[in-house]
Amino acid sequence: MTGWPQRVAIISDAWHPQVNGVVRSLGQLVAELRSRGIEVEVFGPDRFRTLPCPFYPEIRLALLPGQRLHKMLREFKPDALHIATEGPLGLSARRWARVERYAFTTSFHTRFPEYVAARLPFPRAWTERMVYRWIRSFHGAGSAVMAATPSLIKELSGRGFANVCHWTRGVDTAGFTPELRQETEGLVRPVFLYAGRLAVEKNIEAFLSLDLPGSKLVVGDGPDRAGLQRRYPDARFTGMLSGTALTRAYASADVFVFPSRTDTFGLVMLEALACGTPVAAYPVPGPRDILGGVEPAVGKLDEDLRIAAMAALTADRSACRRFAERFSWSAASTMFLNNLVPIASRKSAQKPKGFTTARLPQGLRA
Structure with missing residues (x-):
């Protein structure tokens, strides 16, 4: 079968009104696909x-969605089925597809095994190994699993995941812009910013504990917010921001500090760069995939996060913006479409194949 699907079902346990990188990525993807005339339903x-x-009590999970979800999928009659998450909805959609002998794709957004291991009172290595075994089985039932970066593809393949393919991310360069840069009232420059979920896996204390000049600004919410505010009263915590307020925070900062060692991509780094703000991070997958080869022009990677943060102060803010413009959602969405498989290909006893084998032109590759 050639050409792209006209009816795409996306199953995700992360969706509005949640605010996180998975929701923003899927939201941008859906908007781009619909602009191409493709009918997309997010369940x-x-x-x-x-x-x-x-x-995460602020995150709501579907309760026993099976029968209702299966009815919705039958009525929608998708040409392609993509399961984005491994939660109750993802499990239910996977079960339906296997019973009906339908082909589907999945994506690996979150290092769920590491996050579970950080919260349970069991040996960390054992917990990660057990959870990865389950995650590998979940994705193994699909025809392909999409990963955001080359290093993540290599890692998952090394862990025994089969048919791992590339689906990069983009950034909304119209919404995230340097034009909203302004002085931040009450904050002494340089302003070092973190934006994202406030949770243990984000390693935020590695940023807040740094001896840095100027001010520290923390944008976002999560289960660790109250504890972090008590321990680091000199930092300013704004809570969740969105739209113009979020863009203004990115653009008005001098350096965006990304302390996570476990994120699979780090969309917030691209959002900061699109606002002209350089990035400081550890040289780990995610930051290394995005910034490797372009530092120090747009930021700095270093195992000493303070060294990275101070070095990023000298980056070229115009270069940051130009670099972010290379990550288009148009190219990322084309890559996603190329990875999809016809839903009925497995039921008809055919080997699942993508809707198109066309490769992205060099100029469109993010």
Whole structure:
């Protein structure tokens, strides 16, 4: 089968009104696909009865979605099925596809095994190994699993994941812009910014504990916010920001500090760069995939996060913006479409194949 699907079902346990990188990525993808005339339906927790996630009570998970979700999928009659997450909705959609002998794709957005291991009172290595075994089985039922970076593809393949393919991310360069840069009231420059979820896996204390000049600004919310505010009263915590307020925070900072060692991509880094703000991070997958080869022009990677933060102060803010403009959602969405498989290909006893084998032109590759 050639050409792209006209009806795409995306199953995600992360969806509005949640605010995180997975939701922003899927939201941009859906908008781009719909602009091409493709009918897309996202089946998220907002359509079901929910209960709070054990580790993140602000995140709601669908409660026993099986029969209702299966009915919705039958009525929608998708040409392609993509399962984005491994939660209750993802499990239910996977079960339906296997019973119906339908082909589907998945994506690996979150290092769930590491996050679980950080919260349970069991040996970390054992917990990660057990959870990765389950995650590998989940994705192994699909025809392909999409990963955001070359290093993540290599890592997952090394862990025994089969049919791992590349799906990069983009950034909304119209919404995130340097034009909103202004003086930040009450904050002494240089302003070092972190934006994202406030949770243990984000390693935020590695940033807040640094001896840095100027001010530290923290944008976002999460289960660790209250504890971090108590321990680091000199930092300013704004809570969750969105739209113009978020863009203004990015653009008005002098350096964006990304302390995570576990993120699979780090969309917030691209958002900061699109606002002209250089990035300081550890040289780990995610930051290394994005910034490797272009530092020190747009930021700095170093195992000493203070060295990285101070070095990033000298980066060229115009170069940061130009670099971010290379990551288009148009190119990322084309890559996603190329990875999809016809839903009925497995049921008809054919080997699942993508809708198109066309490669992105060099100029469109993010």
